[in-house]
Amino acid sequence: PQPVADQQATVAFSAVTADAAPTAVHPAAAAVAAATAGGYAAAAPGGYAGAPAAAGDMLPEGGIVHAGFWRRCAAYMFDSIVLTIVFAVLMAAVTAIGAASGNIGLILGLTMILYVLLIVVAWLYFAKLESGTGQATFGKRIMGLKVTDDRGNRISFGRATGRFFGKIVSGMILYIGFMMAGWTGRKQGLHDMMANTCVVFRTVEPGRPLPAARPPMPWYGWLLNVLPFLAAIGYSVFLGQMVGSMAALQGAGMGSSNPFEESSLPTEITSVPGFGGDNAEADKAAVQAGLSGIAAEIETIKAEAAQAAQAGECLSDERTSSNPWIDAIQLGGYTPECSVTVRLSSSSDIPFAARIERIEWTLSNGEWSCVSSMDSSYLPWPCQ
Numbered sequence: 597p598q599p600v601a602d603q604q605a606t607v608a609f610s611a612v613t614a615d616a617a618p619t620a621v622h623p624a625a626a627a628v629a630a631a632t633a634g635g636y637a638a639a640a641p642g643g644y645a646g647a648p649a650a651a652g653d654m655l656p657e658g659g660i661v662h663a664g665f666w667r668r669c670a671a672y673m674f675d676s677i678v679l680t681i682v683f684a685v686l687m688a689a690v691t692a693i694g695a696a697s698g699n700i701g702l703i704l705g706l707t708m709i710l711y712v713l714l715i716v717v718a719w720l721y722f723a724k725l726e727s728g729t730g731q732a733t734f735g736k737r738i739m740g741l742k743v744t745d746d747r748g749n750r751i752s753f754g755r756a757t758g759r760f761f762g763k764i765v766s767g768m769i770l771y772i773g774f775m776m777a778g779w780t781g782r783k784q785g786l787h788d789m790m791a792n793t794c795v796v797f798r799t800v801e802p803g804r805p806l807p808a809a810r811p812p813m814p815w816y817g818w819l820l821n822v823l824p825f826l827a828a829i830g831y832s833v834f835l836g837q838m839v840g841s842m843a844a845l846q847g848a849g850m851g852s853s854n855p856f857e858e859s860s861l862p863t864e865i866t867s868v869p870g871f872g873g874d875n876a877e878a879d880k881a882a883v884q885a886g887l888s889g890i891a892a893e894i895e896t897i898k899a900e901a902a903q904a905a906q907a908g909e910c911l912s913d914e915r916t917s918s919n920p921w922i923d924a925i926q927l928g929g930y931t932p933e934c935s936v937t938v939r940l941s942s943s944s945d946i947p948f949a950a951r952i953e954r955i956e957w958t959l960s961n962g963e964w965s966c967v968s969s970m971d972s973s974y975l976p977w978p979c980q
Contacts, residue, residue: 654746655794657781660810663741663795665778668785670817673824674735679721683714698923698942700952719760727756732798739817740798746782748794748802755791762787883950883974886921891976893919894938898957898964901927901934905959910934921946934959949974 655661663671690710694703725733731742731750743759745751751759766773766786773786782794799807897915904911911927911934921941929935937956940946953970966979 655744655748655782655796655800656806659783660807661796661800662783663739663797664783665775666821667739667741667813667817668777668783668795670813670820671733671735671739671741673820674738675721675733676735678734679718682717686710686713686717700942719757722760723753723756726759727751727753736795739814740811741795742798742800744794744796744800746792746794748796748800751791751793755793759787759791759793762790765790879947879949880974882947884976886946886950887955887974888976890917890919890921890938893917893922894925894936894957897925897927898936898959901936902959902962902964905931905934921950923952929958932960955979 687710690703690706694706697703722733726736726743727750729750730737731744736742743751743756745755763773763785766776769786775785777783777785777788777795780789782788784794788794797807797811901911908931910929910931912929913927915925915927916922917925920943923939923941926937926939927935928937935956935958937954940950940953940955942952950970953968955966955968955970955975957964957966966975966977968975968979972979
């Protein structure tokens with residue numbers, strides 16, 4: 597049976613203007629009106645007793661007009677899936693650009709831009725769609741909902757923007773601001789109250805009779821609501837497998853006084869480049885051979901820099917190289933100390949121990965000194 601409060605609200609807000617021409621009333625609506633007008637007129641709040649209210653009155657409370665927590669949650673889950681797909685495409689593009697360039701600074705810069713872009717995309721998605729002619733995001737549309745002001749009218753882009761950023765406040769208080777949609781009279785979250793908006797069923801229109809009953813939740817709505825719980829279970833299983841793998845790895849080294857000794861570790865661990873054993877020695881030899889291959893090119897650039905230093909200036913520019921081991925060569929410094937810095941490539945074609953490392957030579961008083969970010973044992977020349 598339909599709740600009494602919702603029946604009263606439905607009849608009360610079936611608004612028509614005072615000077616409108618008489619219109620035909622659906623038999624079902626007439627029956628509801630006849631049943632409630634006589635039995636509950638005394639209990640109805642002021643302005644909703646018996647006669648319909650004027651067009652433009654505030655939306656009444658009740659679940660017949662306003663969407664509840666679980667229906668809104670399902671709509672939000674669908675919107676989250678849509679935005680996740682968009683974000684994944686953007687992230688893949690940034691990753692591809694960063695991998696192709698091998699430039700750490702570029703990767704960091706693009707990542708920061710991406711995070712800002714994600715916020716902008718989400719804001720425009722919610723604000724533009726909820727203030728547009730459809731008054732709903734894709735998730736709200738499939739759930740039969742829309743966003744209105746407290747009188748059932750379409751909201752502006754500015755109000756939709758305030759509603760979107762108001763969700764930050766709803767989330768900051770342990771998401772209680774979102775959960776408020778489950779128990780407030782007009783099913784409003786905190787961000788709805790801040791923006792003075794409501795989420796109602798699509799059949800709700802100002803100046804027209806309100807629906808006599810709340811539509812049932814579609815099956816896919818319940819499925820969307822279950823997705824977060826399935827995701828949590830999947831993450832728990834994955835986390836358990838990770839913990840189990842770490843426990844197995846620790847157990848493999850229990851027979852040794854030092855669990856990290858090479859003899860106590862599985863073969864796949866000792867085979868990691870630079871970890872230990874024969875593979876580490878082979879890796880070191882490969883690094884030394886590769887760096888020896890760039891020595892001639894570096895010596896030529898150092899001679900050029902030394903000649904410029906004798907003239908009283910330091911070269912200041914960045915150069916590229918055809919050698920696959922070199923990402924860039926930076927010349928700089930201030931007289932009398934000039935520098936030549938080699939940034940090694942991040943390519944998987946060179947050993948892991950040498951990737952994105954730096955080697956810097958500094959000319960001071962006619963002598964070159966060397967410092968490096970990598971272990972000096974990997975270098976074919978003296979360097980700190």
